[in-house]
Structures are given as structure tokens and as C-alpha cells.
Amino acid sequence: MASEIIGKIKVDDYDLEKDIKYLNSVTKQPEEYDEFGQGYWKNLSLYNASGNASDTQYRNTDKCFPTEYATQCPSIQKLVQQNFKPDNLKMIRARSLVDGLVIPHRDFVELDEKITYFRVFLALENNKDAFHSDEHGVFQMKAGEVWFLDAGISHAAVNFGLNSRMFLCLDFMYEGEFEYTDIFTDQSVLEECRRSFYVSREIFTSSQKEAVISGASKILDRFTFKDVVFALSKYHFIYDIPVSSCYDWIISAAEQKNNIEIVKKAKSLRRYLIEKRDMGERYSINDWNI
Ligand SMILES: [Fe+2]
Structure with a gap:
């Protein structure tokens, strides 16, 4: 809720x-x-x-x-x-x-x-x-x-x-x-609580989205993966997009680059953080023994 x-x-x-x-x-x-x-x-x-x-x-x-x-x-x-x-x-x-x-x-x-x-x-x-x-x-x-x-x-x-x-x-x-x-x-x-509190965010067009994904794809590799995750995570605070868009974008960026290792890593990050994880399961963003 x-x-x-x-x-x-x-x-x-x-x-x-x-x-x-x-x-x-x-x-x-x-x-x-x-x-x-x-x-x-x-x-x-x-x-x-x-x-x-x-x-x-x-x-x-x-x-x-x-x-x-x-x-x-x-x-x-x-x-x-x-x-x-x-x-x-x-x-x-x-x-x-x-x-x-x-x-x-x-x-x-x-x-x-x-x-x-x-x-x-x-x-x-x-x-x-x-x-x-x-x-x-x-x-x-x-x-x-x-x-x-x-x-x-x-x-x-x-x-x-x-x-x-x-x-x-x-x-x-x-x-x-x-x-x-x-x-x-x-x-x-x-009694005194605010009833409306969402901040208004800027529109994010599909061409802006494509530009960010293709830009990310150019710099995305093992050594920048974590930084790109953090950078893309910030967009939803400013632009009107879903909170977890960053994970889909990184997967798309890695797919554009045809980098199987990064696609796999990005999918496992999304699974661990927002889809499902096992009890006590640990995960490290920069562990590349995948
Ligand atoms: Fe939390």
C-alpha cells in the first residue's frame, strides 16, 4: 500500500x-x-x-x-x-x-x-x-x-x-x-496531518529515456556498473517515472551493448532488490563470480 x-x-x-x-x-x-x-x-x-x-x-x-x-x-x-x-x-x-x-x-x-x-x-x-x-x-x-x-x-x-x-x-x-x-x-x-504530499515531477519523454539508455550503454561495464546503478536511481526523484525504472534501463543498456555478463548481473540485482530473495541471501553488487 x-x-x-x-x-x-x-x-x-x-x-x-x-x-x-x-x-x-x-x-x-x-x-x-x-x-x-x-x-x-x-x-x-x-x-x-x-x-x-x-x-x-x-x-x-x-x-x-x-x-x-x-x-x-x-x-x-x-x-x-x-x-x-x-x-x-x-x-x-x-x-x-x-x-x-x-x-x-x-x-x-x-x-x-x-x-x-x-x-x-x-x-x-x-x-x-x-x-x-x-x-x-x-x-x-x-x-x-x-x-x-x-x-x-x-x-x-x-x-x-x-x-x-x-x-x-x-x-x-x-x-x-x-x-x-x-x-x-x-x-x-x-488532526493536523497533510492529506496530499506528492511532489510534482518533470515529464520524461520516451526520447529522453532512449537517450539515457543509449548513453548508459556507452559507459556501462564491470567497472562502472555500480556507479551507473546509483546515477540512474536518481532520475525518478526528479522525473515522473516509476521508482524502479533504473533496473529496467540498465538491463536495456546492457542488451544494447550485447554484454551478456552485465545483462545477467543487472537482472540478478533487480531480482534481489525488488523481486524476490531467499531468507538470509546475501548479494554484492561488485561480486562478479556469477
Ligand atoms: Fe527499506
């Missing part, structure tokens, strides 16, 4: 600047899916099952403790306590993306059938250069907005600028029926 705003929190009531500055100063740790991002992409564990900041494992648990990062962020802790019910909350991470991109992908979450896994994002600050996208369009998350993003459909994120873009990512789990607003302590959070 399409992404939507499910609540709005008055973030101006909290002195978040100091906390954001602290989170921006924490050194980034290597992440499992780092290679699908470009630029500065950071995830910091603020609340989790063990209370240990280096524990990034998501699991079904009754415990959700603040980590040493959270203890340095008193305003964020206050915001969380005052606005979100702790009952079904499992994990909170701070997420930053600066001068970077996360390429289009789907997240495949496999949990017990009886359990609904529910993830929301809360933008802690505004950033005019940062965008998100899914199969329905491109949008910006404004400070205080709580968004549901369906990770099961193709989605991507970008920050074209150098300024901080700090979000909280909150993971909840429910057994049986629940309403989106069950996560909030105050159910009136929905």
Missing part, C-alpha cells in the same frame, strides 16, 4: 537540536546493507532488546531498553515517552542520510504469521533536499510527521544536500488486529 502520514507530533515542544547534533557526531558503524546506499547513511540503535547500542539485531521480544546513545538524548527520550505507547514498541533507531542515496528496493520481512510488524518514521527536522519515494510517488517528510512506509513495495530515499536529515525509525509488533493510532499515547495526533 502507499505510504501515508499517520500522525503529527509537536516536535517544536522539544529541544531536539542538541540531541541531533550529538547523534550526528557519533561515528557510523558498518551496516549489513551499506552497499545499497551511497553517501553518509547511518543507523543508530536508541532503544532495543538488550539496551546495548551495538546490538542491531531485530527480534520479537518484550524488552525495549534505552541504549547509551539514547541516554545522551534526553529530549528524544522525553518525546518518545510522551507520544508513543511502550506496550508494543520493540526498537527505535536514529537514521541519518546526508549527501546520499538508498537505491530502490523492497524489504522482505519474515516473521511469525500471527504477528504484524509495523514500522513508522518520525522526521525530527526539515530538509528541503531530502526525498522519499515509493511505487505511488515522491514525497518529503516534514518535522513532526509520523509516516507509515510500506517496506513491502519498492521504495528509495535521497538527500541531495549536505545538511542533516535525522529521523527516528520505530518498530512495533502486534498480535491480531490493531489501528495505526494505537501506537500513540494521544489519539488526536491525526
